[in-house]
Amino acid sequence: MEPQLLHTVTGQVATVVIRHPAKRNAMTAAMWGSLPPLLETLAADPGVRVLVLTGEGGTFCAGADISTLRGSPLEAQRLAVAAEEALAAFPGPTLAAVRGHCVGGGAQLAAACDLRFAEEGARFGVTPAKLGIVYPSSATRRLVSLVGPATAKYLLFSGELIGTERALRTGLVDEVLPAGELNGRVAEFTGILASRSSLTQAAAKEFANGRTDRDAHWEERARESGDTSEGVAAFLERRTPRFS
Structure with a gap:
């Protein structure tokens, strides 16, 4: 199968699927490059x-396809950072649904999402020290904001x-x-997110980042x-709000 990013839109939820089964969904340079325009298209919908x-399948993403690093590692890292920043800048809430390995560039993408739900047995790692790669400052700061400096250093060192x-x-x-319950919980929670005020979410995301x-x-x-x-009227009238 050709390595690629697939996407579907169901109701108000867009799902982007990393597919590269031959290499545990490792990201090729073309896949990194295709993510920002795909996100731009979805954000405009x-x-x-x-x-x-x-x-796809039982693995989130095993990182960057190492074979793509041999020629121009700095260019590959530039593409990865651009993809990470595009994901972090997506205007609505983003959620990484993780099974299996979430390593290297996969962890970089997951950390760029607003939320991360994982199936029991998933494994996480930030592995540039195994390859002699300087982890980007943007990704390092994002990791530190999630887990604190001590755990970030443990993972990176x-x-x-x-x-x-x-x-x-x-x-x-x-x-x-638990195994088998990730899809159902993600569907349930994204439905909750889609029912809430996008105004509140957009402001909160900007402030949290x-x-x-811009108050x-x-x-x-x-x-x-x-x-x-x-929102106030719906609460007082005991009905579901109809946000604009």
Whole structure:
């Protein structure tokens, strides 16, 4: 099968699937390069509220396809960083649904998502020290913001893999599901996300990512949208809100 990124849109949820079964869904240069324009297309779709990133079969992503690093490792890293930043900048909530190995570039992509749900038995690792690669500063800062400096150093210095128990304890993942229950929980939770105020989510995502100078902008957006009035009215009337 040709290594590629697949995507579907069901209701208000877009799902991007990493497919490279011959190499445990490792990302080729072409796959890294195709992610930003795909995300741009999905972000422009007004019907898409939530994005799920996952891997085909029993593996999320085993990292970068090492064979693509032999020729121009710096170019491969540039493509990976561009893909990571495009994923982090997606306007709606993003969720990585992880099975099996989530290693190297796979962990880089998962960390760029807003949330990470994993199936029991998944394994996580940040492995540039095994290849003599300098991990990008953007990815390092993002990892530190998730797990703290001590765990980030453990992962980066050693390249060792950790299981779901430690990943959950350190904040690398948000929920761990028993085998067979990941898809159902992801469907349930993305439905919850799609039902909430996109205004609240967009502002919270911007603030959480470090932008702190746009309170006035979001206050104006809130007044224009009417979401606050609708949310309060729906609560008092005991009905589901119809956010704009």
